[in-house]
Amino acid sequence: MKIASPLESHILFTIGPVPISQPVVTTWGIMAVLTIGCWFLTRRLGLRPTRTQAALELVVDVTARQIRETMEAEPQPYLPLIGTLFIFLLVANWSSLLPGVEPPTAALETDAALALIVFGATLWFGVRALGARGYLRSFAQPSILLAPLNLVELFTRSFSLMVRLFGNVMSGVFMIGVVLSLAGLLVPIPLMALEMLTGAVQAYIFGALAMVFIGSAISETNPSPKAPNHEVSS
């Protein structure tokens, strides 16, 4: 019996010289569904919220509260990034419930792109909060001896962010495939239920870790949140 490798993705068609693989198509489909859905749901917002508007406001409020508690900062600049990451990952991880759809997060490239977004956002928010010099100085924070270690950690944690999401989602898909090829039709259903739980937890953890990374980048020079920006002015 030959099992398809989970490390390479199935190529559907090519546009010119560019091969388009299955995760790309699924990602664009999810993006289209989310964009059109958000546009449709936020078309008429009122001061007296309808049921759907109340539900959406609940989602936004919960995300903002999580950001405020985790990062100890005003959530407004970070809410679009973190919220989009969380909702996209949740939909992407659960998209395997549709028959014939593989979650795009089970491909290494999608996770690499998402981790790269978090990496870039960490640098961007760090530089914006502390200034380029202040952010660079924050690498030598406890002592200059730890600067290489902090620099290495910046890359390794992005890498582990990528591998964690990939490993969790892909192992679920892989396991369901193996069980399906060994046993019958209805046997993998408990595994799929477990996979839904894993998908939700991984989406939350990706968002939470993005919050932690950005939060540590913007607050590395002021240890107490009560006294912000005292390092920037000096």
Added chain:
Amino acid sequence: MNWIHIVSILGAAFAIAIGAIAPALAQGKAVAAAMDAIARQPEAANTVSRTLFVGLAMIETMAIYCLVIALLLLFANPFA
């Protein structure tokens, strides 16, 4: 099936088998400590469980690394 294949399969199996032990023990300790903390201080349950989830994800990464190594050995072996 030459000896590189055999060694790769054995290596993948041992990578998962040994690599699952330490994260399992570590996750058990982390969950036990979090249960203890919640039992002592139930009003801090939110903070404790959030930190627990992030910590568990960190620990789990070790096992996931082993899984990735095993899959590399099985499906993308550079020597086979």
